[in-house]
Amino acid sequence: xxxxxxxxxxxxxxxxxxxxxxxxxxxxxxxxxxxxxxxxxxxxxxxxxxxxxxxxxxxxxxxxxxxxxxxxxxxxxxxxxxxxxxxxxxxxxxxxxxxxxxxxxxxxxxxxxxxxxxxxxxxxxxxxxxxxxxxxxxxxxxxxxxxxxxxxxxxxxxxxxxxxxxxxxxxxxxxxxxxxxxxxxxxxxxxxxxxxxxxxxxxxxxxxxxxxxxxxxxxxxxxxxxxxxxxxxxxxxxxxxxxxxxxxxxxxxxxxxxxxxxxxxxxxxxxxxxxxxxxxxxxxxxxxxxxxxxxxxxxxxxxxxxxxxxxxxxxxxxxxxxxxxxxxxxxxxxxxxxxxxxxxxxxxxxxxxxxxxxxxxxxxxxxxxxxxxxxxxxxxxxxxxxxxxxxxxxxxxxxxxxxxxxxxxxxxxxxxxxxxxxxxxxxxxxxxxxxxxxxxxxxxxxxxxxxxxxxxxxxxxxxxxxxxxxxxxxxxxxxxxxxxxxxxxxxxxxxxxxxxxxxxxxxxxxxxxxxxxxxxxxxxxxxxxxxxxxxxxxxxxxxxxxxxxxxxxxxxxxxxxxxxxxxxxxxxxxxxxxxxxxxxxxxxxxxxxxxxxxxxxxxxxxxxxxxxxxxx
Amino acid sequence: xxxxxxxxxxxxxxxxxxxxxxxxxxxxxxxxxxxxxxxxxxxxxxxxxxxxxxxxxxxxxxxxxxxxxxxxxxxxxxxxxxxxxxxxxxxxxxxxxxxxxxxxxxxxxxxxxxxxxxxxxxxxxxxxxxxxxxxxxxxxxxxxxxxxxxxxxxxxxxxxxxxxxxxxxxxxxxxxxxxxxxxxxxxxxxxxxxxxxxxxxxxxxxxxxxxxxxxxxxxxxxxxxxxxxxxxxxxxxxxxx
Numbered sequence: 001x002x003x004x005x006x007x008x009x010x011x012x013x014x015x016x017x018x019x020x021x022x023x024x025x026x027x028x029x030x031x032x033x034x035x036x037x038x039x040x041x042x043x044x045x046x047x048x049x050x051x052x053x054x055x056x057x058x059x060x061x062x063x064x065x066x067x068x069x070x071x072x073x074x075x076x077x078x079x080x081x082x083x084x085x086x087x088x089x090x091x092x093x094x095x096x097x098x099x100x101x102x103x104x105x106x107x108x109x110x111x112x113x114x115x116x117x118x119x120x121x122x123x124x125x126x127x128x129x130x131x132x133x134x135x136x137x138x139x140x141x142x143x144x145x146x147x148x149x150x151x152x153x154x155x156x157x158x159x160x161x162x163x164x165x166x167x168x169x170x171x172x173x174x175x176x177x178x179x180x181x182x183x184x185x186x187x188x189x190x191x192x193x194x195x196x197x198x199x200x201x202x203x204x205x206x207x208x209x210x211x212x213x214x215x216x217x218x219x220x221x222x223x224x225x226x227x228x229x230x231x232x233x234x235x236x237x238x239x240x241x242x243x244x245x246x247x248x249x250x251x252x253x254x255x256x257x258x259x260x261x262x263x264x265x266x267x268x269x270x271x272x273x274x275x276x277x278x279x280x281x282x283x284x285x286x287x288x289x290x291x292x293x294x295x296x297x298x299x300x301x302x303x304x305x306x307x308x309x310x311x312x313x314x315x316x317x318x319x320x321x322x323x324x325x326x327x328x329x330x331x332x333x334x335x336x337x338x339x340x341x342x343x344x345x346x347x348x349x350x351x352x353x354x355x356x357x358x359x360x361x362x363x364x365x366x367x368x369x370x371x372x373x374x375x376x377x378x379x380x381x382x383x384x385x386x387x388x389x390x391x392x393x394x395x396x397x398x399x400x401x402x403x404x405x406x407x408x409x410x411x412x413x414x415x416x417x418x419x420x421x422x423x424x425x426x427x428x429x430x431x432x433x434x435x436x437x438x439x440x441x442x443x444x445x446x447x448x449x450x451x452x453x454x455x456x457x458x459x460x461x462x463x464x465x466x467x468x469x470x471x472x473x474x475x476x477x478x479x480x481x482x483x484x485x486x487x488x489x490x491x492x493x494x495x496x497x498x499x500x501x502x503x504x505x506x507x508x509x510x511x512x513x514x515x516x517x518x519x520x521x522x523x524x525x526x527x528x529x530x531x532x533x534x535x536x537x538x539x540x541x542x543x544x545x546x547x548x549x550x551x552x553x554x555x556x557x558x559x560x561x562x563x564x565x566x567x568x569x570x571x572x573x574x575x576x577x578x579x580x581x582x583x584x585x586x587x588x589x590x591x592x593x594x595x596x597x598x599x600x601x602x603x604x605x606x607x608x609x610x611x612x613x614x615x616x
Numbered sequence: 617x618x619x620x621x622x623x624x625x626x627x628x629x630x631x632x633x634x635x636x637x638x639x640x641x642x643x644x645x646x647x648x649x650x651x652x653x654x655x656x657x658x659x660x661x662x663x664x665x666x667x668x669x670x671x672x673x674x675x676x677x678x679x680x681x682x683x684x685x686x687x688x689x690x691x692x693x694x695x696x697x698x699x700x701x702x703x704x705x706x707x708x709x710x711x712x713x714x715x716x717x718x719x720x721x722x723x724x725x726x727x728x729x730x731x732x733x734x735x736x737x738x739x740x741x742x743x744x745x746x747x748x749x750x751x752x753x754x755x756x757x758x759x760x761x762x763x764x765x766x767x768x769x770x771x772x773x774x775x776x777x778x779x780x781x782x783x784x785x786x787x788x789x790x791x792x793x794x795x796x797x798x799x800x801x802x803x804x805x806x807x808x809x810x811x812x813x814x815x816x817x818x819x820x821x822x823x824x825x826x827x828x829x830x831x832x833x834x835x836x837x838x839x840x841x842x843x844x845x846x847x848x849x850x851x852x853x854x855x856x857x
Contacts, residue, residue: 598808
């Protein structure tokens with residue numbers, strides 16, 4: 001194979017830090033995603049605690065109003081784009097190839113690129129705190145709060161650029177997972193045998209691919225307004241701020257399902273394992289997920305009921321929003337059907353999964369409440385909405401993610417977590433969460449608006465605000481217990497074997513932690529819960545459904561490490577800063593990125609000269 | 617030791633569906649790009665006829681000129697097909713000729729676009745004072761015709777269209793500008809393939825997928841232009857839309 005010579009040699013067998021920097025192993029990238037996203041989750045949690053301390057009592061001046069606006073904006077943006085999405089991505093990376101019986105993802109270097117680009121976006125957003133102030137226009141950045149005349153600082157620019165960079169990372173990852181799941185399934189792993197988590201990853205990736213371009217365009221228009229004085233959202237020249245709301249929520253509502261579908265997938269894998277029963281209504285759950293992903297595109301204007309869209313759109317979006325609760329309900333009943341009559345093992349992952357079902361149901365029901373436009377008019381922009389989104393995104397997504405971390409912890413690290421600490425962690429988190437967020441329903445019904453800096457005495461909001469703040473502190477203590485458990489167990493937990501839970505899916509058929517090549521021999525799949533069936537000798541010996549690459553491998557070649565994904569991501573990071581400060585810097589970033597792209601395309605996945613080394 | 621591996625030869629690795637990874641990724645990317653252009657076109661349509669000041673499409677568009685550049689771009693798609701066909705048949709010389717003509721026609725299209733942008737920014741309104749029929753004039757022409765006093769036969773005034781001028785300017789330049797950027801990226805890609813085809817073993821009939829993917833992208837960008845030409849140019853000038 002002819003290659004173009006580049007002065008920098010390929011990293012051959014790096015060790016230590018360089019091993020992590022140049023890695024294209026999906027498992028290591030998964031760990032990088034998980035650890036980075038968890039640290040960012042902590043920064044978002046810290047922002048939340050500062051908000052709660054500010055609101056603890058009437059007339060409190062713990063932070064200034066300017067800082068407060070930045071706190072709630074950064075809290076929302078961080079939790080959605082830097083915590084829940086990348087924590088889900090950590091599971092996509094680590095778990096999906098193992099569940100479908102593959103040795104890596106379809107494009108290992110693109111996968112590394114996704115991680116480094118995500119890190120660049122996170123740095124651009126979070127460092128804006130120290131570069132003249134962070135964004136302060138709410139996480140949905142409504143026009144005209146974001147216009148140059150209202151908001152001349154660089155905070156909004158950093159927000160725009162970081163979301164664009166994070167969008168590139170999410171898109172690259174989603175292309176990769178769509179191709180991986182369609183094209184790298186082991187022989188016999190038909191779509192209707194896919195584990196639920198892989199199914200939900202697939203649907204999520206499709207949503208990302210179709211939804212992110214819309215926010216990309218909205219942010220481009222906003223950036224052009226600010227940087228070049230264009231008129232997209234400039235009312236003086238006829239621009240319409242409602243266009244921003246439409247573009248934002250056409251992206252924003254599928255985004256809600258991008259956050260929750262992976263969580264539903266995690267829970268759908270945990271519940272059968274700890275109930276020792278096959279998933280009840282597998283087909284219905286898959287179909288419900290697909291319907292949610294499809295209908296997620298038809299409900300965006302329920303975020304805009306009070307804008308004044310007129311009776312017809314409001315009626316239509318009320319109906320579609322009520323309808324989308326049906327497939328969600330189907331899932332909840334199927335999970336309960338799975339538990340029903342099962343021999344339940346109440347380990348920590350199962351506790352969090354059960355917590356997910358209960359909390360997500362509460363959040364879902366309050367969601368149906370404001371699907372009715374007349375009811376929503378009372379609730380819009382009050383703490384009732386804050387309570388709702390925290391029940392679906394913390395009680396929902398984060399509980400499921402914590403369940404997933406405990407569930408796959410032995411597989412990822414090869415060690416067991418501490419069960420007592422895990423259970424304590426669950427109960428403290430569960431109780432703290434409910435004390436923090438349930439009273440916010442009352443506050444909202446009493447008319448307390450969202451995003452207010454403070455309130456005066458005698459509004460009737462004092463008690464529940466104090467209770468909510470105490471709950472948030474308990475929740476914080478729960479997260480400290482979690483970190484203590486994870487860090488301690490990672491370092492000196494008991495060694496775990498390959499299949500500590502009597503698992504059902506393929507990732508439990510290999511040692512913990514998995515070897516670099518995952519499967520010594522690519523498995524052939526005969527059943528939906530294939531590993532469970534194989535362990536019990538229940539294998540129907542049929543012909544596997546679709547072809548694959550099981551037999552011809554005698555030596556395993558894994559894709560080799562590469563610098564170039566990191567170089568391209570670095571170029572993008574520099575372009576990002578350039579777009580805020582100076583177009584000269586952006587040009588330099590572009591040159592670095594282009595060099596990276598060319599070097600990447602000429603670098604073979606495997607260097608032929610190095611293959612003999614790799615074989616031994 | 618036998619060395620058959622799953623990752624050694626990017627184009628021949630067995631996949632579940634038998635389709636190539638890279639081709640599937642390209643289709644997913646194009647699906648995503650549809651939503652990108654869909655959002656830009658939607659913005660354009662939302663703001664159609666909403667500009668508070670001129671110039672408006674009727675002032676600046678020259679359908680004849682843009683029809684020529686559209687024709688050139690569509691012909692470049694045809695020569696791309698011929699280039700790919702020649703490559704799969706192993707006719708390298710023919711391949712290079714068709715690829716070069718694709719690049720030249722694409723560059724011509726971009727040249728037309730640069731010319732057009734330049735002409736819009738420096739747009740000059742000319743009103744012949746002797747035969748004014750206010751019903752036929754656009755708002756900008758009507759404004760300029762105020763300069764028609766006794767003894768003046770013709771008034772000229774530069775009323776340029778820039779991205780800042782009005783909603784039409786902002787939406788038009790953003791939409792067509794991003795399309796132009798896509799064409800330019802395609803030109804860089806095709807030019808890279810053209811130059812690499814002179815290096816031994818880089819562009820071969822066996823590795824035709826590299827050209828296939830670039831062609832897929834090129835055709836997609838052409839299809840997007842057909843929509844833009846219809847929605848922006850034709851609907852902008854012919855009444856009734």
